[in-house]
Amino acid sequence: xxxxxxxxxxxxxxxxxxxxxxxxxxxxxxxxxxxxxxxxxxxxxxxxxxxxxxxxxxxxxxxxxxxxxxxxxxxxxxxxxxxxxxxxxxxxxxxxxxxxxxxxxxxxxxxxxxxxxxxxxxxxxxxxxxxxxxxxxxxxxxxxxxxxxxxxxxxxxxxxxxxxxxxxxxxxxxxxxxxxxxxxxxxxxxxxxxxxxxxxxxxxxxxxxxxxxxxxxxxxxxxxxxxxxxxxxxxxxxxxxxxxxxxxxxxxxxxxxxxxxxxxxxxxxxxxxxxxxxxxxxxxxxxxxxxxxxxxxxxxxxxxxxxxxxxxxxxxxxxxxxxxxxxxxxxxxxxxxxxxxxxxxxxxxxxxxxxxxxxxxxxxxxxxxxxxxxxxxxxxxxxxxxxxxxxxxxxxxxxxxx
Numbered sequence: 001x002x003x004x005x006x007x008x009x010x011x012x013x014x015x016x017x018x019x020x021x022x023x024x025x026x027x028x029x030x031x032x033x034x035x036x037x038x039x040x041x042x043x044x045x046x047x048x049x050x051x052x053x054x055x056x057x058x059x060x061x062x063x064x065x066x067x068x069x070x071x072x073x074x075x076x077x078x079x080x081x082x083x084x085x086x087x088x089x090x091x092x093x094x095x096x097x098x099x100x101x102x103x104x105x106x107x108x109x110x111x112x113x114x115x116x117x118x119x120x121x122x123x124x125x126x127x128x129x130x131x132x133x134x135x136x137x138x139x140x141x142x143x144x145x146x147x148x149x150x151x152x153x154x155x156x157x158x159x160x161x162x163x164x165x166x167x168x169x170x171x172x173x174x175x176x177x178x179x180x181x182x183x184x185x186x187x188x189x190x191x192x193x194x195x196x197x198x199x200x201x202x203x204x205x206x207x208x209x210x211x212x213x214x215x216x217x218x219x220x221x222x223x224x225x226x227x228x229x230x231x232x233x234x235x236x237x238x239x240x241x242x243x244x245x246x247x248x249x250x251x252x253x254x255x256x257x258x259x260x261x262x263x264x265x266x267x268x269x270x271x272x273x274x275x276x277x278x279x280x281x282x283x284x285x286x287x288x289x290x291x292x293x294x295x296x297x298x299x300x301x302x303x304x305x306x307x308x309x310x311x312x313x314x315x316x317x318x319x320x321x322x323x324x325x326x327x328x329x330x331x332x333x334x335x336x337x338x339x340x341x342x343x344x345x346x347x348x349x350x351x352x353x354x355x356x357x358x359x360x361x362x363x364x365x366x367x368x369x370x371x372x373x374x375x376x377x378x379x380x381x382x383x384x385x386x387x388x389x390x391x392x393x394x395x396x397x398x399x400x401x402x
Contacts, residue, residue: 002317002320002321002323002324003052003056003320005324006052006055006056006320006323006324006327007052009047009324009327009328009331010046010047010048010051010052010055010327010331012331012333013044013045013046013047013327013328013330013331013332013333014044014046014047016331016333016336016337017041017044017333017336018041018042018043018044018045018331018332018333018336019039019040019041019042019332019333019335019336019339020039020040020042020332020335021034021035021036021038021039021040021335021338021339021381022034022035022038022040023035032376033181033376033377033379033380034335034338034377034380034381035380036342036380036381036384036385039335039336039338039339039342042332043332044332045330045331045332046331047327047330047331051327051330051331052327055320055323055324055326055327056316056319056320056322056323057319057323058323058326059318059319059320059321059322059323059324059325059326060074060318060319060322062326069319069322069326070318070319070321070322071319072274072275072276072279073275073318074315074316074318074319075275075279075315076275076278076279076282077133077311077314077315077318078308078311078312078315079279079282079283079286079308080133080134080279080282080311081134081307081308081309081310081311081312082283082286082303082304082305082307082308083134083260083282083283083285083286083289083304083307084134084137084138084307084310085303085304085305085306085307085308085310086286086289086290086293086295086300086303086304086307087253087257087286087289088307089293089295089299089303090249090250090253090289090293091250092249092250092251092253092254092257093138093141093254093257094141095245095246095247095250096246096250096254099246104146108146108147108148108216109146109209109212109213109216111142111143111146112152112156112205112208112209112212113205113209115139115156115157115160116156116159116160116163116201116204116205116208117160117201118160119132119135119156119157119160119161119164120160120161120163120164120167120197120201121164122161122164122265123160123161123162123163123164123165123166123167123168123171124164124165124167124168124169124170124171124193124197125164125169125170125171125265126171126172126173126265126268127165127168127171127173127174127371128161128164128165129161129165129371132157132158132161133311133314134311135157136153136154136157137310139153139156139157140153140154140231140235141235143156143212144231144232144235146216147215147216147219148212148215148216149215149219149222149223149224149225149228149231150224150231150235151211151222151223151224152208152211152212152215155204155207155208155211156208159204159207159208160204163197163200163201163204164197164201165401166196166197166200166401166402167193167194167195167196167197167198167200167201167402168193168401169190169193169194169197170186171401172272173371173372174371174372174375174400174401175193175397175401177371177372177375177376178375178379178397178400178401179394179397181375181376181379181380181383182379182380182382182383182393182394182396182397183383183393184383184393184394184397186397188393188394188397189392189394189395189397189398192394192395192398193398193401196398196402249292249293252292253289253292253293256285256288256289256292257285257289260281260282260285263281264278264281264282267281286304287300321369322369324367325367325368325369325370328367334367334368334377337364337367338364338377338378338381341360341364341378342381342385344356344360345357345360345382345385345389346385347389348389349389350389350390350391353385353386353389353391354391354395354396354399357382357386357396357399357400358399358402361374361378361399361400364377364378371401374400375400378400379396379397379400382396382400383396383397
């Protein structure tokens with residue numbers, strides 16, 4: 001599907017007129033931003049078959065400029081896959097799961113609001129997205145052991161982090177960048193975002209808990225009931241009937257496991273880390289886990305590689321998806337699409353303007369998957385347009401991040 005989208009976007013470069021805004025460097029952001037009203041046609045740069053084939057490669061690493069694309073995200077996915085493989089090998093997670101499910105016997109659904117609150121915190125603090133990927137693999141066996149289905153695990157992670165990101169309050173990669181690009185303090189409009197966060201959290205928790213209870217009481221009502229046996233064999237097949245001992249070593253590994261994610265959140269939110277630094281954290285954590293568990297060199301290496309292999313498909317998809325944006329940028333049609341959006345919202349009433357802005361940002365997010373990239377691209381244009389429509393700029397920022 002992604003390759004087809006790349007080909008379709010390449011075909012668009014032969015039809016859609018090429019154009020470009022004048023760009024200026026925003027000192028606060030340290031990035032170039034487009035100047036509203038400066039769009040001008042440029043010479044067309046149609047993309048051919050070679051560009052389509054190179055797009056996934058350039059999505060990871062630009063072969064012409066030698067600059068990184070999404071390769072840092074892909075490497076993060078592989079490293080954290082290896083980290084999870086090593087942790088799983090120790091049996092610490094399984095032992096911890098058994099301890100939790102034993103303690104919450106009959107009340108397993110209360111894991112859902114607690115976990116969703118943690119994911120929502122990650123979303124609102126730093127826009128938790130790619131970082132949530134390993135939790136899907138981690139939580140599926142937890143939820144299935146509690147007599148739920150894999151969708152409960154997926155919804156807990158996806159809706160938790162998603163509602164947190166939707167109600168971003170201090171997210172430096174979305175709210176703060178967008179507010180700076182719009183020329184306003186990021187605290188402006190924060191009350192509305194907090195309300196969005198809380199209301200969305202309550203609705204999502206209610207829905208997930210309601211579905212979880214339904215599945216636990218009536219397994220055949222699961223949306224994936226037809227795959228129940230297959231899922232149990234895949235996710236719970238290696239679980240022993242004998243309860244694993246929750247040894248001090250396994251406790252130490254679980255503490256290190258939790259500390260690694262807490263350190264990641266602190267580094268991203270406070271220290272300004274991104275993929276390289278947090279990848280290093282999990283690489284170091286994997287080595288430490290191996291030492292604590294007294295793994296041999298060969299066992300550790302093979303286990304780490306097997307864990308990375310499990311997420312190899314995800315890493316490749318990240319590069320292919322970024323290739324869509326590469327073709328758009330090389331074909332010089334990204335700014336043309338943005339210019340069409342600028343014309344669309346000019347002269348609208350206040351109510352219509354903010355609603356059109358919201359859906360416009362939704363559509364553009366498919367073309368520009370980077371939250372910070374979308375903010376830098378659209379806010380310098382949408383914020384001045386909001387002034388003409390007598391709309392507060394913080395509402396435009398909220399519409400963008402939502």
